[in-house]
Amino acid sequence: MITIKTFTASIDRNIIAELAKLRIQVFRDYPYLYDGNMDYEMQYLQTYLNAPQSIVVVAFDGDQVVGASTALPMSAETDNIKGPWAEKGYDVKKIFYFGESVLLKEYRSQGIGVAFFERREKWARQCGKFELMTFCGVIRPDNHPLKPEHYVPLDTFWHKRSSAYLTKFSRLIRLVLDNSRTETVPLNKELEALQIYVLMEQMRFSDRFDFRLTVGNDIQTEHLEIPQLLICA
Numbered sequence: 573m574i575t576i577k578t579f580t581a582s583i584d585r586n587i588i589a590e591l592a593k594l595r596i597q598v599f600r601d602y603p604y605l606y607d608g609n610m611d612y613e614m615q616y617l618q619t620y621l622n623a624p625q626s627i628v629v630v631a632f633d634g635d636q637v638v639g640a641s642t643a644l645p646m647s648a649e650t651d652n653i654k655g656p657w658a659e660k661g662y663d664v665k666k667i668f669y670f671g672e673s674v675l676l677k678e679y680r681s682q683g684i685g686v687a688f689f690e691r692r693e694k695w696a697r698q699c700g701k702f703e704l705m706t707f708c709g710v711i712r713p714d715n716h717p718l719k720p721e722h723y724v725p726l727d728t729f730w731h732k733r734s735s736a737y738l739t740k741f742s743r744l745i746r747l748v749l750d751n752s753r754t755e756t757v758p759l760n761k762e763l764e765a766l767q768i769y770v771l772m773e774q775m776r777f778s779d780r781f782d783f784r785l786t787v788g789n790d791i792q793t794e795h796l797e798i799p800q801l802l803i804c805a
């Protein structure tokens with residue numbers, strides 16, 4: 573039987589050790605491709621134990637840890653996480669950062685990931701001082717050589733749990749990564765990137781403008797090559 577427990581004050585060190593092992597196992601796979609070790613993982617997770625208002629959500633199958641999710645105030649995170657936000661002028665003390673959500677493959681698509689998000693969101697609101705909630709994701713090119721044949725990205729999950737904006741942003745980043753491998757790209761790929769970018773801006777400005785992309789019927793967009801980001805620039 574699956575049970576989900578939330579820890580916000582203290583957590584047994586044995587559970588922390590199981591979380592470390594779980595991170596190493598899950599993050600070894602695509603798209604993370606991360607080769608971790610127990611010493612680093614235990615030190616990393618200690619950050620969450622030490623940070624006030626941190627939260628660890630753990631999924632158990634009986635006594636076995638099968639999934640976990642973490643979050644903490646951005647101000648308690650490492651410089652490589654909070655630095656980009658601070659450089660852009662954000663007050664990191666008002667941001668709540670969602671760390672990883674890791675789950676063994678055989679337990680996915682059962683609503684556990686949704687529960688992880690809901691519990692962290694609820695806790696961040698209960699803390700009462702955060703204006704933003706954010707997380708990081710790993711995005712690799714669609715043609716990455718280590719991508720499994722039947723790999724399915726998490727775009728649908730993010731769409732349901734956050735917004736269509738993140739889904740579009742994810743697709744745009746993948747297009748840019750794919751297109752950056754060559755000096756020129758087919759016009760249809762450039763138009764797709766442009767359309768996604770403008771749609772994102774439309775959402776950002778609450779649909780206060782409309783747009784339409786028009787291409788002549790005699791232009792074969794899949795065969796015409798142009799420099800990357802020529803139109804977007």
